[in-house]
Amino acid sequence: MPHCIIEYSQNLEQEVPPLDWMEAVQQACIESALFKPADIKLRAFACKHFITGGVQDAFVHVSVRMLPGRSKHQKSELSQSVLDALSRFSVKQVSLSVEIVEMDGESYLKKVIPA
Template identity: 90%
Template sequence: MPHCIIEYSQNLEQEVPPLDWMEAVQQACLESGLFQPADIKLRAFACKHFITHGVQDAFVHVTVRMLGGRSAQQKSELSQSVLDALCRFAVKQVSLSVEIVEMENESYLRKVIPA
């Protein structure tokens, strides 16, 4: 855990490859000390149709979904770390945002089916 879901405007793909966004988010999660490398799951989705501030401005939004049990300070620091990682790219005219979402321990189920 966590599940890091990166949504970004398709017009950013020429400036920053999706894999670069993913690696930056992964590194921020690792540096938080809250997760082991094998536990971090990342997905990136380009949005073809979007409106930000009334126009088609570029954006990146990261949702970090994780099980409960972290303090408010830990979640705040993780959010800031991910945002800082996104800010390291030299992209102009972009809206960057991060959201931490707690998943309920009681309702989250997982099963890995081997090959």
């Protein structure tokens, strides 16, 4: 835990490779000290079709999905750290956003099937 889901406008791939966004988000999560590095899961999805404010402006949106147990302050600091990490890239005309989503611990299930 957590699951970090990065959605970004496909037109950004030429400016910032998806792996770079993922590494930035991962580092922010590690630096938060809320998670063990081995528990951080990341995925990135390019959006081919998008409209932001009526035009096709570039965007990156990160959802950090995690189980309950962190304070509002911890979640706020994590959100700010991820946003700061995204802001370090020299991309112009882009909307950056982050949301922390608390998963329902009673209904979340996980099963790892070994090789």
